[in-house]
Amino acid sequence: MSTPTHLAAETIPALETAPAARDTRPLRLITCGSVDDGKSTLIGRLLWDTKAVKEDQAAALNRDSGKQNDLGLPDFALLLDGLQAEREQGITIDVAYRYFATDRRSFIVADTPGHEQYTRNMATGASTADLAVLLVDARAGLLEQTRRHATIATLMGIRQFVLAINKIDLIGYDQARFNEIAQEFRELALSLGVRQVTAIPVSALKGENVVYDGRASMPWYEGPTIVETLEKATVRSNQTVGFRMSVQRVSRPGESFRGYQGTVSGGAVKPGDSITVLPSGMVANVSKIVTFDLVRNAAVAGDAVTLVLDRQVDIARGDLIASVDSLPMIGLAFDAQIVALQPDGIEPGKRYWLKSGSRRQRVLVEPVSQLDLKSGKWNDAERLPMNAIGKVHLAFDEQAVFDTYEQNRSTGAFILIDPDTNNTVAGGMITAKRSTLASIHGDDARVVLSLPADLADQLMSGEAFAARRDEVEIRRTTAARALKAIEGLDD
Known part of the structure; x- marks a missing residue:
């Protein structure tokens, strides 16, 4: 059912949907994307058209909006941007959480900022979300910040994306432009390991394809609206590991x-x-x-x-x-990916406090590489500046316990705290346990060398090793077995 966009929400009849069983699990989602792509307006429109705005809120919204727009509607972004600085500058700074529901499901939505300097706030919102609504201005297409937000959302474990190509009305509802942006994002998503992408042409201001379809303006689009897509989305399960x-x-x-x-x-x-x-x-x-x-x-x-x-x-x-039958990883060293959140970034060789759940431990952080958002490649890095996405090695003084983040968000996530300032300097995700074994033993004729697999592979790829390959015996084994073997050798 198409909806006249010049009418206020109160005059629009209820959605004509087929009866369906209500999903009792609320879906947590975020809106993300670059500056001025319309994130707050989109959520405001969702709240307005799903009748989640109370009478007193509507009255305050009409009052704060001042002069209404050409459609006779208030400024929906004010439903989310509550800080004075946000309203003065017309931007989102902090994460705003809102609740709304349809006949089929309830939702918890986080409106996250688009400015690069507030990337840490976006990462906070993504850490608990099941799905990301990524907005793109149809006129500008994918930007670096769009790519950054998509990458962070993926690192945070989000595997469901709704690509809302917004302001489609400002390019004359151009289907070719919509297809071009959708294809470009799908290629980006595949490079990040994401295959579940729903691209939707949207006018958040007019409400087209948000709650009500926009077939009157876009007869070429026959896909779902944003709300229909959200109603069918799945909630991420924490059942991939044991208790x-x-x-x-x-x-x-x-x-x-x-x-x-x-x-x-x-x-x-x-x-x-x-x-x-x-x-x-x-x-x-x-x-x-x-x-x-x-x-x-x-x-x-x-x-x-x-x-x-x-x-x-x-x-x-x-x-x-x-x-007892499904244990997490226990060790002194782990691989992780982090997002640097403070101006000083992550300093190489510095000890931080790592907090995961109710546990806090000292950890040495060694940056390894940084993601180049323009090329999508991981480049070697000795330090990580603010807003950088990087891979690091974590070395603990005492045994640490983790699952990978992919298996369990709670036991695979952590924050790094600067011991000098008590500021949270990074948010991170465990990707794997790292072997800490590196031992040499032998006599003048032969040496038994036990190394982590990646370091051994790097050593064996060298020219010196290749020249004497026939003289070398290689045995791949676990760290525990190798350590036991070395301890049994004579001094």
Whole structure:
């Protein structure tokens, strides 16, 4: 059903949709893109057309808008841009969260800033989102900031994109231009490992293809509106790993009770299940699961609970409780990707505090490479400036426990804190565990050399190695086995 764009939302009849079962899981999404692409206007239009704007909000919006636009509608962006500086400058600075719902689903949307200097705020919004609505001005096409936001959203684990090619009315609803931008973004998305992209021509100001279709102006487009796409999107699951719960507090109200409190960040647990406490490795069974007012038969991801175990175990704040049959990675070194958030960037060889969940540890950060957003290539880098996306090595003084971010957002994400200023300098995602073994032993004739696989491959690619390849015996093994073998050699 097409909608006359000159009418206010109150005069538009309700959407004619087929009855469908309501999805009880809210979808978390962000809007992102470059400056002035219309992110706040788009969300404001979503709120307006889904009747999520209350009467007092509408009155305040009409008052604050001053003179209405040519369509007789207020400035929808004011529904999101609440800071005085945002309204004065006409930009988004902070992340604004809003809630709206349709007959089929409820949504939590984060409006993120487009300016490069506020990239850290965009990364914050993306860290909890299931889907990204990436806006592009139809006149300008993909810009560097568009690419930066798409890359950060992908690093944060988002695999569903809605490409909203906005202001399509300002280029005369040009189908060829729409197809050109959509194809260019699909190629970018494929290079980032994203295949689920829905491109939609949109006029956020007029409301075309936002909640109501724009077939009257774009008869060539037969795809879904933004709301229809959001209603069918999937919520990211935390079930790719076993049970996980970071201990936030040890509850001991009396001598007869000891419980371990936290929020389940993955999997599920029930009384009788065996768990492991990490990094100590102690094993116990869950005897009871309680909340403030009842005893529960099970707990799943997102539940805040207290676990009571069947034996006395030394557990402290920051420890991770995990299922015994699906353990996370434990080690002293990990590979990660980070987004630098402060003007000083990430300094090579500096020790930072790493905070993940309720755990905080000292870590040495070694920058390895930085993503060139124009070429899409990773270039070697000794330091990472503000807003840079980089790969780093993390080296810990004591055992650290992680899942990869792809497997679990909660146990695979972290922030870096400057110990001198207490500022959050980066947000990061664990990509893999890194071997810390590098040992040499032997006599004058032969040497046993045990190295991480990537370093060994680099060594073997050299000319000196190639010249004497026949004299070398290579055995690939795990770090634990190699260490055991080396310890068994004579000094």
